[in-house]
Amino acid sequence: MEFIKSADVVVIGGxxxxxxxxxxxxKYDLKCILVEKEPDLAMGxxxxxxxxxxxxxxxxxxSLKAITNVRGNKLYHELEQELDLDxxxxGSLVAATTDEEMKTLQELLERGKANGVEGLKILSREEVLEKEKNLTSVKGALWAPSAGVCWPFGAALAFARCAVQNxxxxxRDCRVLGFIKEDGRIAGVETSKGVIRTKYVVNAAGVYADEIAKLAGDESFTITPRKGEYILFDKTACSSLVFGVVFPTPTKKSKGILVCTTTHGNTFIGPNAQDMEDKDDHAVTAEGMNEIIASARKLIPNLPMGAAITEFSGLRAVSSTGDFIIGASAVAGLYNAAGMQSPGxxxxxxxxEMLAEAIVKDSGAQAKADFKAKLPKKHIFNRLNWDKQAELIKENSLYGRVICRCETITEAEIVEAIHESCGARTVDGVKRRTRAGMGRCQGGFCGPRVTQILARELNIPVPEVLKERADSHMFYEKNQAQGGEA
Ligand SMILES: Cc1cc2nc3c(=O)[nH]c(=O)nc-3n(C[C@H](O)[C@H](O)[C@H](O)COP(=O)(O)OP(=O)(O)OC[C@H]3O[C@@H](n4cnc5c(N)ncnc54)[C@H](O)[C@@H]3O)c2cc1C
Structure with missing residues (x-):
């Protein structure tokens, strides 16, 4: 296999x-490369x-879950401004609808205090209804003021862009296939693009982390995918259904089916929890939909089911150890960040922080004096007032061309999303960076226009534009589709 690059650390999984x-x-004087098998980041x-x-x-x-959850929540409060995170x-509510569930709230309150969570409080029915008027069946709730909702794709992209600026x-499109070992320790990573020589590897491969570890000779854990399905509602139909995050009282298997409004104003319900065998099975099922609708109705009886615009599912990486697996493996040079189910x-x-500390200690790397922590702020056209919008259109006429009508996303924002660092290369990549295609019509109107813009900006023919994953072509030349040459 051809040697392509060398690094101090290779991170597997974007x-x-x-x-x-x-x-x-x-932040340290280490040459770091992240490899991701998909055409974009955060597709797992x-x-x-x-x-x-x-x-x-x-x-x-x-547990590691508790320690890193509380610390991670605090860090997001600090990183929000620096990385312009959405x-x-x-705050969040755990709603109890029976006396038995009220007892569970007390247990959660005590555990939370022991975990170091600040501001927890059990609210009466009246206090809950002041916060969330549609929780009509509630008896009381646990209030956690430090909780929030974020845009996970945006956060991953911001982390990556900050790293690239440093x-x-x-x-991307770079799948790890194996490892090169010398004297029992990691010496290189074999990828679909060639070999990267390296001393350290961080295995952050999600549901595949056990398979990556096994390739390196670490068979100390396995990962089982546990599917969670969701229904997302149109924001114009239900923007005032719930204000924040509403959990039911948790079960042993999951935090239960919640009702929540995203940072973009869409309410969603889900997830259920189903153990799977196939790590690529993202199908949503009729049974799953029925299950989450029935559960969510226990919290909010008047769910506007006619306003559902899409369904989706995600796979939790459940580890055989029962906790997160963070740190050095028995294979020298390999560090795992595995079993990262919720609250990952x-x-x-x-x-x-934990992994970097361990690698820095092992490698003797020094902190950089010139680490650039701040990312430049982006214009989100639909959140600006008319004067600011007019100013932008004067500077760049592409702000005057609305491509996605449901979400009011302009051509200028799409072009910027393609050309920024770690930029979009697929239609869904544009969608996740700008929201073009995330509205009521789910890309029915703007999808072909976004495809055209991608083809123009990436200088590729339209049939080469992908929807999301490799081979997800949406258009074919007429004679190619008939079996002829393109
Ligand atoms: C239903 C559900 C609800 C959840 N809700 C929450 C929540 O509300 N709050 C919370 O804190 N957490 C939540 N979680 C957990 C959270 O989503 C995960 O902990 C987190 O996204 C895991 O991130 P990751 O980077 O470890 O994995 P992933 O995002 O899966 O990333 C792994 C990456 O590795 C890549 N990869 C795999 N194999 C290879 C290879 N051979 N070569 C190169 N790349 C490879 C994949 O393509 C993927 O991009 C939830 C999870 C689920 C499923």
């Missing part, structure tokens, strides 16, 4: 954990979850 680790490592579990920055009362006290600090490299999104910056 989800929230891999990108957070890359950013943390880019990071793109399909509840997007909640949990307060930290769920996980058992002393977060709403709404000298790290991101290689919240925990990611704390997990990154």
């Amino acid at each position: 989800g929230i954990v891999g990108t957070a680790v890359l950013r943390e490592l880019s 579990t990071t793109k399909a979850n509840s997007a909640i920055l949990h307060a930290g009362f769920d996980a058992p006290t002393g 977060i709403k600090w709404t 000298g790290a490299e991101v290689i 999104l919240t925990a990611a910056p704390a997990v990154a």
Whole structure:
């Protein structure tokens, strides 16, 4: 296999954990490369979850989940401005509808206090209804003011872009196939693009982390995918259904089916929890939909089902150890960030701190004096007032061309999303960076226009534009579709 590059650290996986680790490592004089098998970042579990920055009362006290959750939540409060993250600090409610569930709230409160969560309080029915008027069946709730909702794709992208601005490299469409070992320790990573020589590897491969570890000779854990399905509602139909995050009282298997409003104003319900065998099975099922609708109706009886615009599912990476697996493996040079089920999104910056500390200690790397922490702020056209919008259109006429009518996304924002660092290369990549295609029509109107813009800006023919993954072509030349040459 051809040798392509060398690095001090290779991070495998461009989800929230891999990108957070890359950013943390880019604070040191280490040459770091992140490899991601897909055409874009955050296409695994990071793109399909509840997007909640949990307060930290769920996980058992002393577990890695609890420690990194509470620390991660604090770090997001600090990183929000620096990285221009899209977060709403709404607080969260765990709603109890029976006396038995009220007892569970007390247990959660005590566990939360032991985990170091601040501001937890049990609210009466009246106090809950002041916050969320549609929770008509509630008896009381646990209030956690430090919780919030974020845009997970945006957070992963911001971590990666910050790392790149500090000298790290991101290689997409680059699948890890194996490892090169010398004297029992990692000496290189074999990828679909060639060999990268390296001393250290961070395994942040999500549901595939056990397979990556096994390729390196570490068989100490396995990962089982656990599917969670969701329904997303049109924001114009239900913007005042719930203000923040509303959980039911949790079960042993999951935090339960919640009702929540995203940072963009869409309410969603989900997820259920179903153990799977296939790590690529993202199908949503009729049974799953029925299950989450029935559960969510226990909290909010008047769900506007006619306003559902899409369904999706994500896979939790459930580890055989029962906790997150963070740190040095028995294979020298390999560091795992595995079993990152919920609250992995919240925990990611704390997990990154722990791993970077371990690698820095092992390698003797020095902190950079010139680390650039801040990312430039982006214009979000539809959040600006008319005067500012007019000013932008004067500067760049592409702000005057609305491509996505549902979300009011302009051509200028799409062009910027393609050309920024770690820029969009696919239609869904544009969607996740700008929201073009995320509205009521789900891209029915703007999809072909976004495809045209991608083809023009990337200088490729329209049939080469992908929707999301490799081979997800949407258009074919007429004679190519008939079996002839393109
Ligand atoms: C239903 C559900 C709800 C959740 N809700 C929350 C929540 O509200 N709050 C919260 O804190 N957490 C939540 N989580 C957990 C959170 O989403 C995950 O912990 C987090 O996204 C995991 O990130 P990751 O980077 O470890 O994995 P991923 O995002 O899956 O990233 C792994 C990456 O590795 C890449 N990869 C895999 N194999 C290879 C290879 N061979 N070569 C190169 N790249 C490879 C993949 O393509 C992928 O991009 C939820 C999870 C689910 C499923």
